[in-house]
Amino acid sequence: MNKSTLSGVGIALAGIAVGLYLDGGQVGQMLQPTAALIVFGGTFGAVLVQFPFSVVMQAAGQLKEVLVGVKDPASQLIEDLLRYAQRARRNGLVSLDAELDFIADPFLRRAMMLAVDGAHSAELRQTMELEMDREADTEELIPKVFEAAGGFAPTIGIIGAVIGLIQVMQRLQNINEVGRGIAVAFVATIYGVGSANIFFLPFAGRVKIAMRRRQVLRELIVDGVTSIVDRANPRVLETKLAIYLNRPSVPARAKLVAK
Numbered sequence: 001m002n003k004s005t006l007s008g009v010g011i012a013l014a015g016i017a018v019g020l021y022l023d024g025g026q027v028g029q030m031l032q033p034t035a036a037l038i039v040f041g042g043t044f045g046a047v048l049v050q051f052p053f054s055v056v057m058q059a060a061g062q063l064k065e066v067l068v069g070v071k072d073p074a075s076q077l078i079e080d081l082l083r084y085a086q087r088a089r090r091n092g093l094v095s096l097d098a099e100l101d102f103i104a105d106p107f108l109r110r111a112m113m114l115a116v117d118g119a120h121s122a123e124l125r126q127t128m129e130l131e132m133d134r135e136a137d138t139e140e141l142i143p144k145v146f147e148a149a150g151g152f153a154p155t156i157g158i159i160g161a162v163i164g165l166i167q168v169m170q171r172l173q174n175i176n177e178v179g180r181g182i183a184v185a186f187v188a189t190i191y192g193v194g195s196a197n198i199f200f201l202p203f204a205g206r207v208k209i210a211m212r213r214r215q216v217l218r219e220l221i222v223d224g225v226t227s228i229v230d231r232a233n234p235r236v237l238e239t240k241l242a243i244y245l246n247r248p249s250v251p252a253r254a255k256l257v258a259k
Helices: 003-022 033-050 053-067 074-091 093-102 106-116 121-139 141-169 175-185 187-229 234-244 253-258
Strands: none
Touching: 003 053, 003 187, 033 053, 033 141, 033 187, 053 141, 053 187, 074 093, 074 106, 074 187, 074 234, 093 106, 093 187, 106 121, 106 187, 121 141, 121 187, 141 175, 141 187, 175 187, 187 234
16 A cells, blocks of 8 residues: 555545635535536546547556555566576576566566577667667656646636536526535536646656656666676676665575575
């Protein structure tokens, strides 16, 4: 569970709810299905106009990582690379062919395939850096989906408010309903501005951080595999790859030495 994200959203919503209560309002006043339909339906439609459906679905898939969080795989990657380095020094690079079917990370698998096929380290690095650039270009669109939603939502919220005011104006003969109708109309504006600043824009920032971390992990893989091709000493490789962690050493070291 991503405690930071959920805590932030919870504090923001609680602050708004408490402020409303202290001002004499009720949370139930903010629950307007029509306003929600206008704002979120309109925002989703506008995002689909700007981005391909596949990109929007990729962005939606990132919500799990934003809300739930995932374990940083750096330690496991380093452990695997050190094991490959030890095996390559003992039995040669060709012996790593048996490991390929068990590598889940597609980027690592492609790099290891090049290594097993006899690519030189410079050639391997050039090929994988081109792959990194391609994947970075694709991933760059994902946070922009949330940024676009954060830009559209407040404007569509205003549209929802105007629609509500039009309906109010058509019922001016019932003056008792005018005040209530105006209040309900402006709920759409709250939905638009609130969703943009509590959800969409912060989510975009969080996804950018995740995308950058993925690029760093790909750099780790490239450095690790090229070092394996160059027959680097596993202990030297461990020290080199440890810079990709927030701590100076790899927890799996004792296990590798024991093996």
